[in-house]
Every structure is written in C-alpha cells, then in structure tokens.
Amino acid sequence: MSVRDRIIMLVVLTLVALASIGGYAILQSHWNASEVKVVTEGVVPSALATADMVAQLKDVQISTMAVVTSPDANLARQANDKLSAQKGALQQSLELQLRQASSDTQRGLVEQAMESLANYFAAIDDTAKLKLAGQQTLAEANLFATVGQYQSELEVIVETLRIEKNRTKDSAIDALNRSLTQTVSAISVVSLAAILGLSFLGLLLYRQVILPITHMQEMMSEIATHQDFTHRLPVGSNDEIGRSIVAFNTMIEKIQESSAQLKQKTNDIQTMLQNMPQGILTIAEGNRVHPEYSAFLESIFECSDIAGRDVMELVFANTNLGADSLAQIEAAGGACIGEDVMNFEFNAHLLVGEIEKTMPDGRIKILDLNWSPITDEADITVRLLLCVRDVTELRQLAAEANEQKRELEIIGEILAVSQEKFHEFVASALKFIDENELVIRACPKSQPEAIAKLFRNMHTIKGNARTYGLRHLTNIVHSAEQTYAELRKERPGIAWDQALLLDELAGVRAAVERYAKVNDVSLGRKGPGRRGNVDRYLMVEREQIRKTLHRLETVNTSNLHELIATRDAVRNVLRRLGTEPISQVLAGVFDSTPALAKELGKIPPVVIVEDNGYFVHTQVSGMLKNIFMHLVRNSVDHGLETPDERLAQGKLAAGTIQLQMGVADGMLEIMLSDDGRGLALQRIRQIAEDKGLIETGELLSDEEIARLIFRPGFSTAETVTEVSGRGVGMDAVQDFVKRENGRIDIVFTDQAVGAEFRQFETIVYLPESCAVFAEESDIDDDLEEAELDDQAIDAGDLRAVS
Amino acid sequence: MAQVLVVDDSSTVRNEVCDFLKANGLQVASAVDGKDGLDKLKSDPAIKLVVSDVNMPNMDGLTMAEKIRGDLKNNAVNIIMLTTENSPSMKERGKAAGIKGWIVKPFNGAAVIGSLKKLVA
Numbered sequence: 001m002s003v004r005d006r007i008i009m010l011v012v013l014t015l016v017a018l019a020s021i022g023g024y025a026i027l028q029s030h031w032n033a034s035e036v037k038v039v040t041e042g043v044v045p046s047a048l049a050t051a052d053m054v055a056q057l058k059d060v061q062i063s064t065m066a067v068v069t070s071p072d073a074n075l076a077r078q079a080n081d082k083l084s085a086q087k088g089a090l091q092q093s094l095e096l097q098l099r100q101a102s103s104d105t106q107r108g109l110v111e112q113a114m115e116s117l118a119n120y121f122a123a124i125d126d127t128a129k130l131k132l133a134g135q136q137t138l139a140e141a142n143l144f145a146t147v148g149q150y151q152s153e154l155e156v157i158v159e160t161l162r163i164e165k166n167r168t169k170d171s172a173i174d175a176l177n178r179s180l181t182q183t184v185s186a187i188s189v190v191s192l193a194a195i196l197g198l199s200f201l202g203l204l205l206y207r208q209v210i211l212p213i214t215h216m217q218e219m220m221s222e223i224a225t226h227q228d229f230t231h232r233l234p235v236g237s238n239d240e241i242g243r244s245i246v247a248f249n250t251m252i253e254k255i256q257e258s259s260a261q262l263k264q265k266t267n268d269i270q271t272m273l274q275n276m277p278q279g280i281l282t283i284a285e286g287n288r289v290h291p292e293y294s295a296f297l298e299s300i301f302e303c304s305d306i307a308g309r310d311v312m313e314l315v316f317a318n319t320n321l322g323a324d325s326l327a328q329i330e331a332a333g334g335a336c337i338g339e340d341v342m343n344f345e346f347n348a349h350l351l352v353g354e355i356e357k358t359m360p361d362g363r364i365k366i367l368d369l370n371w372s373p374i375t376d377e378a379d380i381t382v383r384l385l386l387c388v389r390d391v392t393e394l395r396q397l398a399a400e401a402n403e404q405k406r407e408l409e410i411i412g413e414i415l416a417v418s419q420e421k422f423h424e425f426v427a428s429a430l431k432f433i434d435e436n437e438l439v440i441r442a443c444p445k446s447q448p449e450a451i452a453k454l455f456r457n458m459h460t461i462k463g464n465a466r467t468y469g470l471r472h473l474t475n476i477v478h479s480a481e482q483t484y485a486e487l488r489k490e491r492p493g494i495a496w497d498q499a500l501l502l503d504e505l506a507g508v509r510a511a512v513e514r515y516a517k518v519n520d521v522s523l524g525r526k527g528p529g530r531r532g533n534v535d536r537y538l539m540v541e542r543e544q545i546r547k548t549l550h551r552l553e554t555v556n557t558s559n560l561h562e563l564i565a566t567r568d569a570v571r572n573v574l575r576r577l578g579t580e581p582i583s584q585v586l587a588g589v590f591d592s593t594p595a596l597a598k599e600l601g602k603i604p605p606v607v608i609v610e611d612n613g614y615f616v617h618t619q620v621s622g623m624l625k626n627i628f629m630h631l632v633r634n635s636v637d638h639g640l641e642t643p644d645e646r647l648a649q650g651k652l653a654a655g656t657i658q659l660q661m662g663v664a665d666g667m668l669e670i671m672l673s674d675d676g677r678g679l680a681l682q683r684i685r686q687i688a689e690d691k692g693l694i695e696t697g698e699l700l701s702d703e704e705i706a707r708l709i710f711r712p713g714f715s716t717a718e719t720v721t722e723v724s725g726r727g728v729g730m731d732a733v734q735d736f737v738k739r740e741n742g743r744i745d746i747v748f749t750d751q752a753v754g755a756e757f758r759q760f761e762t763i764v765y766l767p768e769s770c771a772v773f774a775e776e777s778d779i780d781d782d783l784e785e786a787e788l789d790d791q792a793i794d795a796g797d798l799r800a801v802s
Numbered sequence: 803m804a805q806v807l808v809v810d811d812s813s814t815v816r817n818e819v820c821d822f823l824k825a826n827g828l829q830v831a832s833a834v835d836g837k838d839g840l841d842k843l844k845s846d847p848a849i850k851l852v853v854s855d856v857n858m859p860n861m862d863g864l865t866m867a868e869k870i871r872g873d874l875k876n877n878a879v880n881i882i883m884l885t886t887e888n889s890p891s892m893k894e895r896g897k898a899a900g901i902k903g904w905i906v907k908p909f910n911g912a913a914v915i916g917s918l919k920k921l922v923a
Contacts, residue, residue: 285890286890327886327887328906328907330887331885331886331887331888331906332906334887334888334889334893334904335885335888335903335904335905335906338893339893339903339904340902340903342902342903342917342920343903343904343905345913345914345916345917346882346903346904346905346906346913346914346917347904347905347906347913348913349910349913350906350910
C-alpha cells in the first residue's frame with residue numbers, strides 16, 4: 001500500500017470515527033430530549049393532576065353536604081348547581097387521567113375510579129332529588145349511607161391512583177437520569193476507542209513512513225559524507241519510499257560506476273605519470289608547479305621537492321638562457337595562465353623549446369620542452385602543460401651520427417684519390433701548415449710579406465684539396481684563406497691576432513690530420529703505397545658508402561633507438577673498412593686443400609672456420625695467407641692419416657681441419673687444429689738429435705720437444721715431399737708472425753704426457769689491432785651479398801685503390 | 803577609418819607594429835600615448851581593436867583601457883596589451899577593464915596575426 005493510500009485511509013478513518021461519534025451523540029440527545037418531554041409534559045403534570053383530583057373530590061363532598069344541609073329550596077338549588085359544576089370538573093379530570101394513563105395499572109385504576117365515580121354521582125343525584133323533593137330526612141339518610149360509601153370508595157381509588165402516578169413519575173425520572181449517564185459513557189468510550197484507534201494508525205503510519213524516510217535520509221547523509229558508493233539502502237517496501245530508495249540506489253550505482261571510471265582514469269593517469277619515461281608537469285598561476293607531475297621529472301631534474309616550486313627556478317635556473325629570455329618566458333607564462341587561450345597563441349613562440357641545463361655536478365643536460373595550454377569550457381587557460389624530455393643522449397647520438405656521416409664522406413673523398421697521391425697531398429699540406437705556423441709565430445704584428453706567404457700556402461692547400469675533391473677539408477681551408485685575404489686588404493676588417501690565427505691554423509692542421517688518420521687507420525692505407533702489390537689493395541664498395549650515407553641522412557634524429565641502431569650499424573661498417581673475414585683471406589689456402597689431399601692419397605678434409613665475428617685487417621692478410629698456407633699443408637701432409645689408417649682407427653675417412661678466431665688478454669688468437677694422428681714427438685726428438693739440435697737423451701718436456709720444430713733447418717718429413725719440404729719451415733712461419741709483433745705456439749689438447757703422438761693445436765697470436773669485432777647489420781648483409789655475388793663485383797661497382 | 807589602433811610611445815615599436823599590420827591588409831591608425839589613444843578612438847568609431855603599450859607618458863595603457871570602458875562607454879572594442887612583464891595586479895586590472903589578451907614583447911607578428919585578424923573581423 002502506498003504512503004498516499006495510507007494517509008488517505010487514516011484521514012477517512014478519522015472522518016468516519018468523528019462522524020460516528022457525532023451521529024451517536026445527536027441520536028442520543030434526541031432520544032433523551034423526547035424522554036425529558038415525556039416526563040415534564042406527561043408524567044409530572046399527570047401526577048400533580050391526581051393530587052388535584054383528591055381536592056376536587058373533597059369539594060364535591062362539601063358541595064353535596066351543602067345541598068343536603070341547605071335550609072330552603074332556593075339555596076339547595078343553588079348548591080346543587082355548584083355541585084353539578086364541580087362534578088363536571090371531576091369527571092373531566094378523571095377522563096384526562098384516562099387519556100394520560102401510561103400503564104395498564106393506571107388505566108385499570110382510572111376505569112375503576114370512573115366506575116366508582118358514576119356510582120358516587122348517581123348516589124349524589126338521588127340525594128339531591130330527595131332534598132329538592134323536600135324529603136330532608138331521606139336525603140340525609142341517603143347522603144350518609146350511599147353517598148358516603150361511594151365517596152370513601154372513590155377516595156381510596158383516587159389515592160391509589162395518585163400513589164401510582166407518583167411512582168411512575170419517579171421511575172420515569174430515574175430512567176431519564178440513567179439514560180443520560182449512559183449516553184455520556186457511551187460517547188466517552190467511543191471517543192476513547194476512536195482516539196486509540198487513530199493513534200495506533202498514526203503510529204503505524206509513522207513507523208511505515210517517517211521512520212524509513214528518516215533512515216533513508218541518514219543513510220544518504222552517510223553516503224554523501226563518506227563518499228562510500230559501495231553502500232546500498234535496503235528496499236523495505238514497494239511504496240513511494242521504496243521506489244525513492246530504488247531510484248537513489250540506481251543513482252548511487254551510476255555514481256559508483258562513474259566514480260569507478262573516474263578512479264580508473266585517475267589511476268591510469270597516475271600510472272602513466274609514475275611510469276612514463278618523460279617529464280610532465282603543469283604550471284599553475286604564479287608559475288608554480290602543480291603537485292601532480294610525472295615521477296620521471298624527478299630523475300630529469302635530479303630532485304624530489306618539485307610540487308609547488310617556481311618553474312622558473314626548477315626548469316630554467318642554471319641554463320643557457322639569458323636574463324631577457326627568462327623574463328620573456330616568465331611574462332609569457334603569466335600572460336597565458338588565467339587568460340583566453342588566444343594568449344597562448346600570442347606568446348607560445350616565447351616559450352623556448354630546448355634548453356641546456358647545468359646540473360649541480362657540472363653535467364649539462366639538453367632538455368626538450370613542449371608547451372601546451374590546458375583550457376576549461378570557457379577556453380580559459382587554467383594551466384600550462386610542460387613536457388620535458390632529456391634529449392642529451394639523443395643529441396649526442398645525432399652529433400655522433402653527424403660525425404660518422406662526415407667521416408664516411410671523408411672516406412668517400414679519400415677513396416677517390418690514389419694512396420700515393422693522397423700521401424703526397426697530406427705531406428705537402430702539413431709542410432705548408434708548418435711553414436704558416438712558423439710565419440705566424442715570427443710575426444707579432446701584421447706584415448704584408450708574411451700575410452702574402454700565409455695566403456699563398458693556404459691557397460695552395462685549398463687548390464690541392466679541391467683538385468682531389470676533399471670537400472670537407474676545402475671548406476675549412478677556405479675559411480682560413482679568407483682570413484688571410486681579409487688581412488691582405490688595405491683596410492682589413494679584422495686585426496692581426498697571433499693567438500686567433502694560430503688557433504685557426506691548428507683547426508686546419510686537425511682537419512688534415514683527420515683525413516690522414518682516416519686514410520691510415522680506417523682505410524689501412526698508411527704510407528705512400530706500393531704500385532702493383534695486390535695485397536695492398538683495399539676494396540670498398542661505393543654502393544656501401546652510398547647506402548650508409550643514405551641511412552645516416554634519413555635517420556630520425558628524434559628517435560633514440562633508431563639513432564643507436566644506425567650508429568651501431570655505421571660503426572660496424574666503418575670498423576670493417578679495410579678488413580676481411582678470415583675465410584676470405586684464406587680462401588686461396590682452403591681452395592687448394594682438396595687438390596693437395598688427393599696428391600697425397602687422402603680424402604679432401606672438411607674445413608671448419610669459426611671467426612666468431614672477428615675480421616682481420618688487410619695489412620696482415622698477406623702474412624696470414626703465407627703462414628696458414630704452410631700450417632694447413634702441414635696438417636694435410638703430416639697430420640691427417642690415409643683413409644685406410646683413419647678407418648682402421650674408427651675415424652671418418654675424411655679428416656677435419658678447424659680454424660677458430662677470438663680475442664683473449666689483448667691478443668688476437670687464431671687456432672688451427674686437425675683430427676689427425678697428432679704431433680709426432682718421438683720423431684721430432686729423433687730428428688733434433690740427428691741434426692745435433694739437442695744432446696742425445698737430453699731431458700725435455702713434451703712442450704720443449706714440440707717447440708723444436710720452430711728451430712731453423714728443421715724438417716720432419718721422412719721424404720722431401722712436393723708439398724711440405726719447400727725449404728720454408730716452421731722457423732720461417734715464426735719469423736712472419738714475429739714481424740707483425742705476434743708469436744706462435746703449440747698447445748697440447750690431450751693429457752697423454754710422454755706419448756709418441758699427442759693431439760695439439762697451433763695458435764698464432766697477433767696484436768688485437770689486427771682484427772676488429774663487427775656484428776652483422778643490415779648494411780653488412782647488403783655488403784656481403786654484394787661481395788658473394790660475383791656478378792656484382794665489376795669495375796663499376798668496386799674501386800680498387802693502391 | 804581604421805580597423806586597428808596602435809598605441810605606443812616608442813615610434814620604433816609603433817611603426818614596426820603598424821607596418822606589419824598594414825602589410826597584412828589591415829587599416830591602421832596610431833597614437834602616441836593613452837590620451838591620444840582615447841581621442842583617436844572617440845573620433846573613429848570604426849576601430850575594432852586597440853593594441854596598446856602599457857607604460858606610456860601622460861596616460862598608461864591600462865588607464866586608457868579603463869577610460870575606454872568607463873568614460874567612452876565603449877565595451878565593443880577589443881583591447882590587447884603589449885607588455886614586457888605582467889604581475890597579478892596588472893592582470894587583475896586588465897581583467898576588470900575587459901582586456902582580451904597580453905602580447906609579450908618583442909612583437910612577433912607571425913605568431914599573433916591570425917588571432918588579431920579574428921578580433922578585427
């Protein structure tokens with residue numbers, strides 16, 4: 001039942017109760033009024049009338065007496081008339097009583113009285129007649145006998161009637177009183193019942209309406225105060241309150257949803273702010289940093305007390321910006337915040353995009369700044385959003401990439417010049433620079449001849465550099481030449497400044513030396529070069545330079561990863577300039593191995609080369625070819641057994657020769673081993689004794705015996721074969737290695753100390769600088785593909801320089 | 803008849819701003835201080851935009867702006883301030899005087915011309 005229905009019901013019930021009580025009261029008062037009327041107008045007068053009747057009866061008696069006792073006839077007649085009138089009145093009174101008789105008793109008594117009255121009046125009449133007829137005595141006798149008798153009888157009846165009437169009156173009054181009391185009690189009880197009933201209903205209504213509303217209000221206040229949207233109000237009924245609660249719950253649910261979404265969003269933003277590798281802050285009125293900023297900001301600025309700081313101090317203190325720039329930034333920020341967003345357009349160009357900030361320890365960070373306005377609905381800028389990126393590394397990498405680009409361009413320029421001519425150019429340029437330095441040092445003041453010489457020399461360097469297409473160098477030389485040209489004028493725009501001129505000259509020298517270094521180190525073309533020496537040729541693919549340059553030119557300088565990848569790729573290319581894979585260096589050696597094996601009646605061995613990413617400089621490739629030609633031939637000749645021997649020992653018919661490269665303890669190691677019979681220590685000892693290299697029976701370790709093979713003139717072949725015995729023994733091999741500041745050694749790989757044959761590997765140690773480590777890269781792949789594809793190697797694609 | 807009134811006591815700035823606005827197709831009038839600016843604005847009802855310096859002799863830019871709104875009862879004209887600095891109190895006064903914006907000096911025409919043209923339209 002709805003609250004409305006309940007209230008209506010309560011009102012209706014109240015009305016019904018009031019109406020009932022009122023109706024009953026009206027009814028009762030009506031009834032009581034009629035009762036009162038009956039008593040006052042009927043019972044009481046009637047009772048009084050009976051008393052009167054007693055008097056009337058006495059009057060009649062007296063009048064009768066008067067008639068009888070009257071002395072003459074006249075008087076008797078007069079008395080008789082009076083008597084008649086009194087009789088009539090008595091008769092009337094009695095008739096009235098008959099009409100007013102309220103009970104059978106009364107009626108009976110009245111009828112009895114009337115009967116007695118009739119007899120009484122008859123006796124009186126008889127007596128009166130006798131008197132009037134003059135029969136006095138008879139009349140008197142009749143009066144006392146008959147009349148008196150009836151009179152007594154009538155008196156008794158009337159008295160009885162009077163008593164009866166009085167009794168009726170008393171009982172009527174009693175009844176009336178009782179009735180009134182009853183009415184009052186009844187109304188009181190009904191009213192009380194109505195009050196109780198209505199109170200009960202009111203209480204019920206209160207409990208069912210007010211209490212839930214109060215409860216609802218409390219719960220709502222609770223939720224509103226604590227913002228705890230997980231709570232729901234219990235729905236206790238299906239009335240307006242119940243529906244209000246359902247509506248409220250739905251609303252809370254919606255609030256909870258949106259609050260959860262908001263929370264999630266806030267959380268997301270917080271997570272972003274906590275984890276994004278970028279500094280983000282917002283600037284509020286007064287150039288203050290808002291408390292919500294990205295955690296990374298702290299690592300950028302290397303401090304944690306950022307909230308509320310003055311942005312001018314936090315971001316712009318100790319930067320490369322001048323006081324005026326700072327004032328402009330401050331004013332521009334102030335002009336934007338709290339104003340129409342248009343002001344941001346007006347002043348955004350004053351908000352700098354990059355600063356160099358000096359940290360407390362002296363490091364300089366390059367910070368990229370990105371500004372944007374945060375606006376409200378009215379397009380007012382409430383805060384400025386500032387994204388800070390530490391681009392120090394990025395800028396360094398970009399500079400590095402730029403440097404690499406320059407180096408590659410220089411390489412391209414140098415490669416266009418023959419080694420011999422380049423060597424001459426560098427030598428002459430340095431000579432001119434030396435001369436100029438002496439000239440400048442000798443002249444504290446401007447001297448026309450000195451300037452002329454400086455200009456001439458520099459002009460010559462420039463001419464030569466230009467001739468050879470060394471563009472980078474030409475630019476630097478040109479600017480020095482321009483200085484001299486200016487000084488040569490009659491009214492030079494600049495003054496003769498020894499220190500400045502020396503500085504400038506040092507710059508030119510550095511540029512020339514850089515070219516020389518690229519030539520000597522990167523390209524391995526140190527020295528004047530030797531015509532006709534194939535080993536000294538350096539192969540650099542023009543396409544590779546072009547591709548690398550292209551990659552450098554197109555690199556996205558704002559992408560750290562791309563920059564790093566490009567730098568590493570280019571570094572690999574640069575490192576690998578003037579280097580070759582060992583497999584390529586020794587290709588001739590391994591190509592000749594099958595033929596050699598067949599010559600010796602052996603199956604061509606399997607050759608395994610593991611360079612482990614190391615490339616050898618071309619300077620040592622000739623030496624490596626020479627020594628490994630000998631070492632591999634030794635392996636095939638002395639190490640590997642014939643197929644029959646091998647099969648008998650459970651080995652595969654074809655032997656294996658393995659070459660490995662690596663760097664350890666600052667030395668490049670090239671290890672050669674085979675799965676042949678091993679080093680014939682007994683035989684080596686025998687030969688050494690035979691040749692008098694050692695005393696017979698001299699105590700020597702296996703290692704000492706092994707090293708005997710490096711002694712000059714030693715040869716282990718039983719017969720001088722076509723292959724090994726060419727007079728180039730292991731002593732020559734050792735010489736070759738030593739010439740490149742290396743050494744050679746034999747290391748046993750088994751534990752069979754003192755055995756006739758021992759497994760071993762020959763290790764060639766060379767300075768680490770003889771090799772470079774270069775990882776594979778896209779550009780490398782391109783390069784290798786080109787190198788492996790014979791068709792690609794023609795005069796147009798390759799530049800051979802000596 | 804002009805669209806823009808440039809008020810600045812420095813002839814260098816005044817000419818630079820005027821020339822730039824003219825070069826961008828706007829009709830420009832100029833005034834040398836706040837008083838002059840008020841007179842010019844009174845005599846030319848076509849002016850839609852006032853670009854004014856703040857610190858000027860006789861009458862400064864902010865006072866002029868207040869008088870434009872107060873004495874002249876001209877609430878239609880857009881007012882932009884050219885300034886080198888701005889303090890909260892300046893901004894407060896500017897807001898009360900219905901100033902549309904602040905351009906921090908040096909005047910960089912390219913950065914502001916788009917917005918200025920909108921204010922004249």
